[in-house]
Amino acid sequence: MTVEDLFDRVEPLDPDRRDALHAACQSMGLSDGAVQGVEHAARLLREFELYGKARIQTPAQRLKKLRLVADLSRRLSSALSEVRTLDKVCIHARLEEVGLPDGLPFPQSVPIPGLAQYFEVALRSLEEAVLALCDQAPAPSKGGRKTLMTSYLMFIEWLWESVKDEERVTLGRDGKFERIADAAFTAAGVPAAAAGAVRFFVEVRQSADSTGHELD
Incomplete structure (x- = not known):
């Protein structure tokens, strides 16, 4: 299945939220390809919010x-x-x-x-x-919040892969990447800011780097 085939099956974003997402990305100077990647991540995240979140697994x-x-x-x-x-x-x-x-x-x-x-x-x-x-896979742990953060990892990873080569995009707190993730979360209708998911993503990356494993 190609990326195009996948997104033929994923619901589009609300038009107003899509326009706001594109405006936010363009205001940060992202390239057209990066903007498309961010929109794809937001659409997948929206699909998860609508259909996957209620069936989340520990x-x-x-x-x-x-x-x-x-x-x-x-x-x-x-x-x-x-x-x-x-x-x-x-x-x-x-x-x-x-x-x-x-x-x-x-x-x-x-x-x-x-x-x-x-x-x-x-x-x-x-x-x-x-x-x-x-x-x-990260080691199983107790607690609903970390379970939800683990579910968000794929979407944050998709966002990062879409924009990591763009100018002045880093993983620092309150930085450009966190603002991009916030815009994607808003477009997807996530009832929370992206800061916690981004921090968890950074922690998992650092842990993977220290153990020599790739982020799943």
């Missing part, structure tokens, strides 16, 4: 779900490896006949004997990716 719950995905991926991949080659060919033929749901396209190329073999290999890769994510 860090322990998140890790449990991820480990379940890794375990099921491993088990299904193992099960597919035991299916006869002829049966895999028949599975592929059936999938070609009925198609994949929701207009999902077939992979451009698949290994012989077809999609069942493709899924077997892809599920092994999925297991490895999920386990790597588990290894990088």
Whole structure:
């Protein structure tokens, strides 16, 4: 899925809030590409506020779900490896006949004997990716506020990646990046300023730097 495909499925910002966000970014001298990245982050954050926040997981719950995905991926991949080659060919033929749901396209190329073999290999890769994510995840801790801050990390990271190369954008308190994040939070309808989420982002980055891990 491309970035364009993703944002075809994400609700747009309220027009007035979008205009205010663009005006704030332009007043800080951000480039067009950076402004687009900030808007994308704000739209994803708005989606989270509308649909994800009520279903927020604690860090322990998140890790449990991820480990379940890794375990099921491993088990299904193992099960597919035991299916006869002829049966895999028949599975592929059936999938070609009925198609994949929701207009999902077939992979451009698949290994012989077809999609069942493709899924077997892809599920092994999925297991490895999920386990790597588990290894990088912040340690579970008690407290609702930190759980919410952990959920905001992805959006702050997206904002930072969008603007980090812009002139005079740093992570200092009350600096330009915090003002950019505040503008994105306002556009997304977050009922709080971005300062706490930005500080938590900085703390996690510093911790990751000290341990040699990447920020997940």
